[in-house]
Amino acid sequence: MKFIYITILALFSVVCNAQTFIYPKNDSILTEYNDGKMWAYQNKNNFVVGVTCFEEKDDYGKYYQLNIFIKNLSNSPITFQPDSIYSNLLTKKNDTIQLEVYTNEEYQKKIKRSQAWAMALYGFSAGLNAGTAGYSTSYSTSYSPNGYAYTTITQHYDANAAYQANIASTNQMLTLGQMMENDRTIREQGYLKTTTIYPGEAIVGYMNIKRKKGKLLTVNIPIKDCIYTFNWDVNKKK
Secondary structure (H helix, E strand, O other), X not given: OHHHHHHHHOOOOOOOEEOEEEOOOOOOXXXXXXXXXXXXXXXXXXXXXXXXXXXXXXXXXXXXXXXXXXXXXXXXXXXXXXXXXXEEEEOOOOOEEEEOEEOHHHHHHHHHHHHHHHHHHHHHHHHHHHXXXXXXXXXXXXXOOOOOEEEEEEEEEXXXXXXXXXXXXXXXXXXXXXXXXXXXXXXXXXXXXXXXXXXXXXXXXXXXXXXXXXXXXXXXXXXXXXEEEEEEEOOOOO
């Protein structure tokens, strides 16, 4: 089992700040470290559920990122619904608030919104540059018969230069669009989605929780009639 965990966990390689797991009083918990991160496992009700939690920041926001492992030890298949996972945060003012746990669809929408803004700004800048690319200005100094110097400013327009600039701008926009699409595809790989877990099989993936500052992060993972609860100390120590 240890080898299986190590093989699966090797799929996750990110720069992050790992959180400290808080042991519950009643449930039996198995913990282990892998690549500097603490994993906590609960084995009960014919399922093994493991979670590690850490902070991550990317181009689209700051998150508490969960890596989740679920193994079905029962005799019947179950369909795991990631949108059933919910999380609460104990704030530094000792208030409890619910945090948004992004499903794959919600996270993809968030990425697309951010990319749409970036594309719009880039398109405006590229269009402005392309629109002025065909124009150039020259300056010439002449002297009047009485010896005074004066400068003549002349604007020139090069249609071919403007055309080439528009072609380059269009190609840059297409390249940027493809890069953004590739980025969405990469981030979707491994994100937990609705999955049927058959007897003896396991799934592993990650999910992002909208990050807010606080002291205690609670993650609840419902499976059938049982809720697997994990608490993490997210209060940064000075």
